[in-house]
Structure formats: C-alpha cells, structure tokens
Amino acid sequence: MIDISDTQKIGVxxxxxxxxxxxxxxxxxxxxxxxxxxxxLFISGLSCIIGLQRTFFFFFQRHKVKATSAFFGGILIVLIGWPVFGMVAELYGFLLLFKGFMPAAVNFLRMVPIVGSILNLPVIRGFANRLGGDNGRNMV
Known part of the structure; x- marks a missing residue:
C-alpha cells in the first residue's frame, strides 16, 4: 500500500x-x-500532491513551453474576463501537458465498473481508443 502524507491528502x-x-x-x-x-485550487492541489519543485519542473521543461504557455495563458485570459477563449486555450494546453498521462488514465477508467461500460459504447469507443493509445491490434 502506498503511504500518503497529510500534505498529499490535502492536495487531492x-x-x-x-x-x-x-x-x-x-x-x-x-x-x-x-x-x-x-x-x-487545481494548481495548488497539484503542487501539494507532487511538491513545489516537481510541479515547477513539470510545467517549465524546454519541450513543454508551448503547452505551458497555452495553459497559463488560458488562466490569464479567464482572469481578464474572457472565460470561453481562456478555457479553450487552457484545454489545449492541458491536453498537450498531460498527453503522456492520457493512455494510463483512459485504461484505468476502463476498469471502473460504470465508467468502463460508458467507454465501451460504440460512439465513445473510437474516441477512447484514440485517446488511450489503443489501435485495436490487441483486442481479444
């Protein structure tokens, strides 16, 4: 079992x-x-979960400059007062930042009882397969 500190619990x-x-x-x-x-709250929770230094290194890597600028630019646009455009920019940055984590998240959600059934619906299955990195070769 993974031991979680109180700071990480607060971060979650x-x-x-x-x-x-x-x-x-x-x-x-x-x-x-x-x-x-x-x-x-999301940014502060993430920094409590993985730590301030790892959060800083996660966002400010050389190959993630475009994603980080889109994400934080979206937050700034929301704060300025254009929430629709800000959320579009944030979503784009979020997808670029966490694209390496998406296959693991989708495969985990497939094992959750109700959510897994929803992800196996015909309309959603293709999107979930693309997002999860499954190209259909290892389907049983």
Missing amino acids: GLAGFGVTFLFLGVILLFDKGLLAIGNI
Whole structure:
C-alpha cells in the first residue's frame, strides 16, 4: 500500500475541489469567478500532491513551453474576463501537458465498473481508443 502524507491528502482534496469548480464554471455558462477559483485550487492541489519543485519542473521543461504557455495563458485570459477563449486555450494546453498521462488514465477508467461500460459504447469507443493509445491490434 502506498503511504500518503497529510500534505498529499490535502492536495487531492484541493485538486478535486478545483476540478469541481471548473466543472461548475463551465456548466453555469462559463462563470469566470468559478473558473478562476477552480484554476487556483487545481494548481495548488497539484503542487501539494507532487511538491513545489516537481510541479515547477513539470510545467517549465524546454519541450513543454508551448503547452505551458497555452495553459497559463488560458488562466490569464479567464482572469481578464474572457472565460470561453481562456478555457479553450487552457484545454489545449492541458491536453498537450498531460498527453503522456492520457493512455494510463483512459485504461484505468476502463476498469471502473460504470465508467468502463460508458467507454465501451460504440460512439465513445473510437474516441477512447484514440485517446488511450489503443489501435485495436490487441483486442481479444
């Protein structure tokens, strides 16, 4: 079993609340207040989970300059007051930043009982296979 420190537990809570606020901000027609709070909570939760130094090194690597600038530029655009354009830029940066993590996340979600059934629906299966890096060769 993995031993989790209290700071990491707090970080999981902060990141969870951040994702929740971001979701509510999008559902409530891109409310810039909720989106700003969600961004701040998500970034602070991530830094509590993996540490400040590793967070800094994750975002500011030479090959991730484009992704990091799109992500933080999107946050800045949301704070300025254009939440739709900011969330588009953030989503683009987020996908570029975490594209190496996406196959592991999709394959994990396929093992979750209800979510796995949803990911196997005909319309969603192709998208999940592309996102998860499965090209159909190892299907049994």
